[in-house]
Amino acid sequence: MIKESHMRVILTGANGFVGIHLKDYLTQRGHKVFCLSSSKSSKYSIESFLKGQLDKYISEFNPNSCIHLAAIAHKNKFYSIANENNIFKVNAELPLYIAKYCIKFRVSRFIYLSSIGVHGLPREPINELTPITPLNLYSRSKYFAECSLVEFFKSTIKSSLVIIRPPLIYGAKAKGNLRKLYNLVKTGLPIPLGEINNYRSLIGINNLCSAIEVTLIKELQNISTFVISDNETISTFQLIKNMESSIRSQSRIYSIPKEIFNLLRNIGFFKRTISSLIDNHIIDSSLFKETLGWRQPLTQHEEMLICYPSKKLNHKTFRNKSNNLN
Template sequence: MNILITGAFGFVGTNLAKSIKSELVAQLIAMDIFQPEDHVYDEFIFWDDLNKKKNEEFDTIIHLAGKAHDVKNTTDEASYFEINVELTKQIFEFFIHSKASKFIFFSSVKAVADEVKGNRLNESEFPNPKTPYGKSKLAAENYLHGITLPKNKKLYILRPCMIHGPGNKGNLNLLYKQVASGIPWPLGSFENERSFTSIDNLAFVINALLQKDIKPGTYQIADDEVLSTNKLIELIAHSKGKKAHIWCINKRIIQSLAKLGDIIHLPINSERLKKLTESYVVSNEKLKKALQVEKMPMKAERGIIKTILSF
């Protein structure tokens, strides 16, 4: 099995490659803008060399390359579309004319909604992203849906929620640093529920798509269980052998400070408070039905602990 992976040396690509190698006899071709000294891929090519591979017999193309969400909001909207849409067009055009039969595109739940209305987000929700990142991912999805594929080719659009695992440098890492420093968490009075995606469960899905005849379509990826921010803080503190310092300050006081922060630029404001305390629950039922499994292999709490211990 020959598999081409774009964005191969990012956090997800690095972990996926190791998992695929442990599960399958496969030739992995990495495509990225740089090549680290240590990796498990069999071959590396730059994006500019893609056309040189038009006669290669690939079985599957996994498109990971893209511009991730900028939490500091310093990136202009055009940059998201230039990378997340135009690169997708380029690699999908290559796929159409190649001998590959499967194209796996990594989108995001943020292509659908920045906040979940109701109990949980599912694939039937009408997409209404608010951020440039989400809008660009949805635009890429719409482009893919607009192409009529030959019957021998399959398209899978995957929408994971927050992915974590060894090597992760996202928000979970920032929360870890805060707890490890001993700074108390002042928002304990806000109870929320959030979905996460363990890199182990993500790898399980990819290996299934590579090996089995799964119905093509759009699928959300999430762990089965949800976790609250307070629970995350407890898990991080326990991993460090410490007691979790969670302050349950009256909600009204916190909300008043947040409104004041909107005016005089405090560390907390209404938007940041919402992001820190809101619930975001993602359904994975459609995916499990397609894979014919009752449960994902990695439990949410065990996956989080594995990630925390890797920091």
């Protein structure tokens, strides 16, 4: 059942990678978006929102939903205990403050973008029933926020909560590990991943935006949690080849015995990096698709051509398709 064809959405983290794409996507689809920035210097900052300084504007906007994206996702070279405390404050505590204040404006749907990382790195495909085993501060803080939001929305009557746990998100100007890998490929340096034939679930930014929109407009239970990914899986080797197709310099991919990676895995510093490169990490998002009737608008191949356009292929068709998702 459809709630409303066009929503009025408060969007936090609108200046981030996902936020920029999602704002454009929702606006093109006819939804109204009120953006809140994480920057304190912005007129429409999250801090100003929580202090009540934007109440007049929010009331006039009359929101019926909120999508909370704002988070600290990547460590920097100045990482410290102070930063660790700030990560926990922003990722774990802020979502509940935002949700509580949104209720003041009778927001009926609160969507929280969490992380597949709350499930750790199990060998079996991940679904909503997979045990919670976060392995780092980021995923622990995300799960803390989930728990706080669930407890809060248990006592609300006219508002519902949707938690979405996506895997690594790829798209134009994606940050984090994908950006690091892309930069490595651009150098043309040798990459020892020729023997790696793993299977990993990712999600393209256009597919993610489509999935988030579906959670905005479909009727759901008071509290819903979903894992989500592209239908297709991809190997690290093929991902590198896709990146190579969009740049002039090509890295030299060579093979080393997988046993060497297994030895490096036993060194704490390398464990997560090695696992992310060579292990399988498969997500079963059938519950999301069946519950909301969602169909992935772009194949992974089409998303990859948009993200890493091949110099040898005509990708104009795919760019046009991404601007007309339905």
